[in-house]
Amino acid sequence: MRLSKVIVLAIIFVFVSLPLVTAAEKEELTNEQIYEKRMDLFKKVETVTNVPWHYLAAVDTYERGLRRAIKDRPKEEGFISIYYSEEEWAGKFNPNKQDTHPLSIQMFGGVGLDGDGDGLADRSNDEDVLYTLAHYLEGFGFNEDDLRIGLWEKYKRDQSVRIVHGHAQVYKKFDTLDLDDHAFPMPLNYNYSYKNTWGDRRGWGGRRIHEGTDIFAGYNVPIRATAYGRVEIKGWNKYGGWRIGIRDLDNIYHYYAHLSGFEKGIEENSIVAPGDVIGYCGSSGYGKPGTQGKFPPHLHYGMYRDNGYTEWSFDPYPSLKQWERKAYQDRRKKK
Template sequence: MKKIVVTCLFLLPILFILPLQGLAEDKKDDLTSEEIFNERMALYKKAEAHSHIPWYYYAAVDSYERGLRQARKDRPKEDGFIAIYIPQQKWVGELNPNEEDKYALSISFFDGFGRDGNGDGLADINNDEDILFSFAEHLTKFGSNEEDIRIGLWDYYQRDKAVELITGHAKVYKKFNTLDLREKSFIVPLHFNYSYKSTFGDARGWGGRRIHEGTDIFADHGTPVKSTTYGVVELKGWNKYGGWRIGIRDKDNVYHYYAHLSRFEDGIDRGAIVEPGTVIGYVGSTGYGKPGTSGKFPPHLHYGVYRDNGIIEWSFDPYPQLRQLEQKERKKKRG
């Protein structure tokens, strides 16, 4: 009889916890994008109230981590609203013999990363509040000003590029004061003459044998070039292959590369924040030589996209997205 009572006492919490987790996942599936953004913002704001670190830093870390999940096969898609990934052993503590430990006290005893964010005594790696609270606790160890936050981020990721991307994302969220940054723009105005086709992977010979890492949009010299996304200007200047070029990093960690420009738009400098449709420069034929070289090929824009997975970056074909953006913009113009 005693064994039956003990077994029932052990199973009761599981019976109550598991259905609630299932309901949380079902709830997310039934929500609109706007409702999901509201849920996330509420979590970021709670972390801000606790740590005095602005909400947009938590949004930036979350975006960075969501981008990593999209780029890597060794990380599953997040079940909850928060995408921050923390390895199980790091969560419970390296010396913790119980890799599935959820008790805040024992996790703390083993110096684990996990913390109780909602006051239920558990530090659950699958609970959004606990995940975000734990990350907030890590950052607050270093302080709450911008430089302190950068140090805290570096301590966690041990990667300069991660710190650069996250602080860039934070600037974008701060400027636009919203999580809804889904809008995109086609790369040139529709009323200008232009043409393009899929050329990703084609052979290139100038400067040594290599493949074409992008799509060429042929257009008249001086045609405006627009940012396709929200982001931060990460790079601007001359490249012997790309001529005058600009690189913009979006909130999904994707790097957008615009090359062979005739000139840049005024005010588009490194660190500038742009939005879809912002004119960043003008079509030209620069490149394949020393700074200022122009005219070695017909005027066109080279557009490349590169995904960061937390370790390296690689190029992928931008053509399908360009076609989608063009069609969407034409449909919108027709009303």
């Protein structure tokens, strides 16, 4: 088994070697070209290790979100965002933290591997980094439970495992990396109004700030998913009433509250696309399950970013305005 893998690996290195791209060259590529380059890498490493491409993409996407959220983590220069520290890559006691020799890295307990067959284990080489991750995961097995165990051993955090697993399910369903579209949460042909209410004081249930934007509309106006993602939670809480939480591919949690009801077929773990109806505008909340009418009907829309350790809310108003403008532009183009 090991010999056959080495033979397959050698054949792939000879015939499918992917050229390195500089940061400047990457800047000149379109999004479609970048997605194509990434998919080539995922498919190549999937062939060598049997780790499904959508799981490799999910980890890469999760870590791309971490790079945006963690201030001391540098922006990726290549196509792959998976991060290894110098010490983790080269080995804790390795005197050469920039070591690229696989044997000495292994001797000092580092994880870095040669993924493209050039004899070096380079922390800045996309293929080396992606192969190192896949080789680690394949050590746990290939079914869903095995991969989740491997992810837990890597991140030591249940929420991180859930987020990566959700990303993998999204990529598996849509079978593409081009999933950056967004939608405004209400159809434009309904009457609605909103302003920036993030950070306003709230009194019910104790003094707290308003962690979202309120979009006022009539009862039962359709509420739509704003991004590709997975439904993490659905049900009641005393503040938000009937609410849904959806995690997108930027690791952002989208919170839709005060609904009058849910769209049929939307359940926890459902995979959604921008514009999919998930529920209906209402005035539920501020009490026990079923409480309605303590305020005018509206959607409370919140956004929360995950950084691998915790989550925090941020102002969704700029995103809502951007998605609304795009929706109007698209509608004008169709006329």
